[in-house]
Each structure stands twice: as structure tokens, then as C-alpha cells.
Amino acid sequence: MDKTICTCDLCKNKLCARTVSIFSSLDADQLSEVINLIVHRQYKKGELLLLEEEAVNGLVIINEGQVKAFRTSPEGREQILHIFSEGDFFGERNLLREQNSPYSVEALEETHVCLIDKRDFQVMVRESPDIALKIMEALCEKLDRLENTVETMGARTVDARVSAVLLEFANKYGKPHSKGIMIELPLNREGIANYIGLTRETVSRKMSHLQEDGILEMVGNKKVLLLDRPALEKAAE
Amino acid sequence: MDKTICTCDLCKNKLCARTVSIFSSLDADQLSEVINLIVHRQYKKGELLLLEEEAVNGLVIINEGQVKAFRTSPEGREQILHIFSEGDFFGERNLLREQNSPYSVEALEETHVCLIDKRDFQVMVRESPDIALKIMEALCEKLDRLENTVETMGARTVDARVSAVLLEFANKYGKPHSKGIMIELPLNREGIANYIGLTRETVSRKMSHLQEDGILEMVGNKKVLLLDRPALEKAAE
DNA sequence: CGGGCACTTGATAGTAATCAAGTCCGGTGG
DNA sequence: CCACCGGACTTGATTACTATCAAGTGCCCG
Structure with a gap:
């Protein structure tokens, strides 16, 4: 130290x-x-x-x-x-x-x-x-x-957990952007996984899926552009 | 009310x-x-x-x-x-x-x-x-x-979670008993499941397994006699 | 620009959820 | 006190999903 x-x-x-x-x-x-x-x-x-x-x-x-x-x-x-x-x-x-x-x-x-x-x-x-x-x-x-x-x-599906953590980051670190909200992720995939009790592979897959659905867009590995916040909120329920 | x-x-x-x-x-x-x-x-x-x-x-x-x-x-x-x-x-x-x-x-x-x-x-x-x-x-x-x-x-196996919650109850509600510690359960199986994010069937199975291993003995549905506390502590890790 | 590390994607296996009976406990009423 | 009824619990079979294992890709930092 x-x-x-x-x-x-x-x-x-x-x-x-x-x-x-x-x-x-x-x-x-x-x-x-x-x-x-x-x-x-x-x-x-x-x-x-x-x-x-x-x-x-x-x-x-x-x-x-x-x-x-x-x-x-x-x-x-x-x-x-x-x-x-x-x-x-x-x-x-x-x-x-x-x-x-x-x-x-x-x-x-x-x-x-x-x-x-x-x-x-x-x-x-x-x-x-x-x-x-x-x-x-x-x-x-x-x-x-x-x-x-x-x-x-304890009570939400894995998909909802991933959505919830992305929403948390959007609220805390999100900056307005022409296409939506740009989120600078504080954690890498493994970190996100360790935050919500999953593995890095699962987080990766779920995020890819959210991208396929047009809800967000990954910008490199460290940023995420949230395109459809209401859809993410619905997914987090 | x-x-x-x-x-x-x-x-x-x-x-x-x-x-x-x-x-x-x-x-x-x-x-x-x-x-x-x-x-x-x-x-x-x-x-x-x-x-x-x-x-x-x-x-x-x-x-x-x-x-x-x-x-x-x-x-x-x-x-x-x-x-x-x-x-x-x-x-x-x-x-x-x-x-x-x-x-x-x-x-x-x-x-x-x-x-x-x-x-x-x-x-x-x-x-x-x-x-x-x-x-x-x-x-x-x-x-x-x-x-x-x-x-x-987030970080423990399902077996460890069940063991951990039983230990918590043992500490909070356990009374000394000639064969070990008698625990009056505050929750039924479904309640325990809802406390640690599992289903009642899974809790039931894990508790049966702990009984088979001689770690505890179920006394009716509402009490558990903890026979081997050190073993339960080890299982909770 | 290049190398290493993080990330993605695929295949497989393991485990808990779900669905489905059947059993037992415990409270109630005779 | 015992018998009975309903709800809670257990156990089994099957399904669904995520962890794990493995390989390949691409990002990012020096």
C-alpha cells in the first residue's frame, strides 16, 4: 500500500x-x-x-x-x-x-x-x-x-439482475448523449458478475442479448450506450 | 389490521x-x-x-x-x-x-x-x-x-446458504439440549426459502440431506435438533 | 503497432426450479 | 383422548438454466 x-x-x-x-x-x-x-x-x-x-x-x-x-x-x-x-x-x-x-x-x-x-x-x-x-x-x-x-x-431472474445493475450504473454514472445515455462502467465484466453473484460469461451473454434486442449498444469494453431506458427498466422488474 | x-x-x-x-x-x-x-x-x-x-x-x-x-x-x-x-x-x-x-x-x-x-x-x-x-x-x-x-x-453454494441460515437460527433461537441445540424455527420451509432465495423443495431436500449426514435431526416440522454444530459451521463456509 | 488480457461465443455438464404425487404433522372437533 | 381433515412437507421425475470448460476474437495500453 x-x-x-x-x-x-x-x-x-x-x-x-x-x-x-x-x-x-x-x-x-x-x-x-x-x-x-x-x-x-x-x-x-x-x-x-x-x-x-x-x-x-x-x-x-x-x-x-x-x-x-x-x-x-x-x-x-x-x-x-x-x-x-x-x-x-x-x-x-x-x-x-x-x-x-x-x-x-x-x-x-x-x-x-x-x-x-x-x-x-x-x-x-x-x-x-x-x-x-x-x-x-x-x-x-x-x-x-x-x-x-x-x-x-434473491427474488429476480438473472436477466432482471443484469438489467438492474446496468440501470444502477446509468443512474450513477450515466451522461446524456444524442442517442441515449452513455454509461462509463465502473467494473469490468468479472466485476459486474461479482457484484450480482454470477459469472463473467453469463454477464457477457446477457449483455450481448440486450444489445441484440436494441436496448443498448456496447462501446468498446468500458462503455455502454443505453438506447432504450424504459425497456431496460421493464427488463429489470 | x-x-x-x-x-x-x-x-x-x-x-x-x-x-x-x-x-x-x-x-x-x-x-x-x-x-x-x-x-x-x-x-x-x-x-x-x-x-x-x-x-x-x-x-x-x-x-x-x-x-x-x-x-x-x-x-x-x-x-x-x-x-x-x-x-x-x-x-x-x-x-x-x-x-x-x-x-x-x-x-x-x-x-x-x-x-x-x-x-x-x-x-x-x-x-x-x-x-x-x-x-x-x-x-x-x-x-x-x-x-x-x-x-x-452471491458467493456461496446453495448447501452453504441453507447451513448458514440454520446456524443463524441456532444462534438466535437455539436452546441447549442434552443431544445438542434445539432450534424453534421462526419460519416454515417456504419462509426459509424466501429468506435465502430458493424454493421450498430445495430447502426441504437440503435439510433432509443434513439429517442423513447426522448433522441435525428434524423434530416435527417446526423444530430442528442440531447435533453437530461444528459440521454445520463447516458446511456453511 | 503489437502483445496480453479481457471479452465473446460455443459445447457440455451439473444443479436447482418446476411439475407432480404421496406422506406426515398438527390442530380441531367429536 | 382419539380420529379426522387440511395444509405443510417430502420425495421423485423432468426440464430449464447457469456454471464450467474451452477456444477464438478483439480491445486497449504501452
């Missing part, structure tokens, strides 16, 4: 803390206090930010890039639990209790993070109780998403 | 609020104040406490009995997300935000609950911030459990 000083624009300008909703209730003084406590790090694609069962020593805020949080089963199958992007954070569950990390976290691309030490954060929460509310909000959002995931994985 | 006055011993003696960890930080005065705000209800097996997409008007604490929280997919498949028993509560996510229920809740047996109105609860949280911490704890526990569920459903 290579630790380097963060050089991204946001951090150089000391604005990183301002972009994160968790600190939105702080005034300028409090904010500059926070900024002084923040340690910056950056990770290359494939580097680990955290290892399952390891002690968590603070809150990690993604400032640039994205990461996957995953577990590996005894047989070696990887299950991705969360994908965190700019503005997301993790480690909040371990700020108030002594417990090791429930997952490993790996950079999916060049990723810059802001790190706040556990003790510093505990002080901050005590001084600004609104932060606790923001954390609760974040916990609720994660719960909502995981409940959706459980329903999708 | 039949609403009746609660007649269970705990409530008659006004002790119900005391048994719930969420109020453990309150002193006697605060507690009696809480007790005056509590409304009691009881539900028969099969009755709905809450319907998906319905407004949630307060916190529901299970005082006696148990319930399942579930969603029904468009094709009619039911996915159970949580099982709540004595001391558990739900609805906490809707206390701080306006959002409808993410699931339906149905009584699995005669169930007595304590209900605290949303507004009353918001006042309580403001007066006793420790309650917010308790809620955060509960949210974290639910997150932990759902992450386990996602991993189990």
Missing part, C-alpha cells in the same frame, strides 16, 4: 472537505479546523485501501476516483458489497465501536482520498452533532441499497 | 420500555415519560403490521412474538429481508426522513408491539442524544447482517 501526498486540485485548494455532505453543517472556522486534521492519500488502480478483518483507524472519504468494497468467500469467490465514488465515504461504522473491517477495499482506478483519524472524528462528532445525523443518513442509504440488492439477488 | 389494547404482562406492568436497549440510557423519570407515550398493539399470526410503500408513522418495538419484513417482486416472489424478534425494532429509518416503508411487515405468530409516534420520538431524540447512538448501533447491526446475507446469496 503506497502512501503518497495528495496532489489533486481539490485538495491543493483545501476544498476537499467542502465537497462532502458530511461536513455541510460546519461553518468556515470549523471547516478549516477539519481540513487541518485531514490526511491525504492516493492509490493506484488495484491497490488496497483496507483489508478485511483489519483494524479501521478512521473515516475514508473518496475525493477522486472510485473503489470497491468486497469479501472473498472461502472458496475464493469474490462478492462486491459496495462501490464508492466521489463524495462517498466508508469506515463510519467503526468510528463508534471497536470492530474490524467487514470488507476489503480496492481502488478501481487512480483514487484520491481524505483520511480523518478515528479520535479526531469522535471529537468532531461531539462538537457538531449534526455530523452524526449525516452519518445516520449515509447508513440508511447503504441499508436501502443493500435491501435492494438482497431482493434483486 | 386489528388494533387491540396490549394485555401482555410486560406492558401491564409498564416494563416494556425498560427491556429495550434503545432506552437503556434513560433515567427513571424519562422512562416513565416514554411509557406514557407508548401505544400498545397486538397482531395475530399472518396479520400485517405495515405495508410496503405505506407511510411509517412511528417506531415499532417488538415486545413479544416475531415478525418478518419482506418485499414481493413483480412476478410474485417474496424476499424476506429481516426477521425481528423480542427487543428488535423497525421504522427507525423513517423517523428522520419522509420516506415510505421499504418493506411489508407481517406477524409470524401472536405478536405484541409498542408503538412510539414519530413526533414524540423526534422530541425524545433531541432530549436524549444517546438514543440516536442506539439507533446508529441498530442500523450498523442491520447493515452487518445484510452484508452477510449478500455475501451468502
